[in-house]
Amino acid sequence: MSKPWLRNLVIVSATLFSFSAFAHDSWINRGGFKNAAGEWCCGDYDCKSYSQIRSNAQGWMIDGELVPYDEAMPVSPPDGQLTICRRPDGSRRCVFGLKPGL
Known part of the structure; x- marks a missing residue:
């Protein structure tokens, strides 16, 4: 693989990831x-959204972590996906989601 091609691949990947993260940060x-x-x-x-x-x-x-329903903010995420915002140490700061059946 040529270095310019690899560099461009890294830049495009980083840009796509940042747009996805920015979308959730903006509504929050x-x-x-x-x-x-x-x-x-x-x-x-x-903040990260989860669809699976x-x-x-x-x-x-x-991912093997239980996130209790009672931690959910009283606001539903506009994209309908569970979204979790974390502190730098990885602990949950805010959870946006709806209980199943609501």
């Missing part, structure tokens, strides 16, 4: 959402 930032502790829900690129999730009686299962 525009809404000015804060969690119960008063923290802003979203900073730069710390499982649900059980307690909450959503995402």
Whole structure:
């Protein structure tokens, strides 16, 4: 692989990822959402939407992590996907999603 081609591939991949992350940050930032502790829900690129999730009686299962329904903000995500904003240490800051059946 030539170096210019590889460099362009990296740039395009990074750009596509940043647009996806920006889309979620923008609706969350525009809404000015804060969690119960008063923290802003979203900073730069710390929110991620999930389309492949499982649900059980307690909450959503995402990559082996149980996210309880009662952590969900009282706002549904406009894209209908479960969206989680995290702190730098990986802990959940805000969760946007609807319980199944609602």
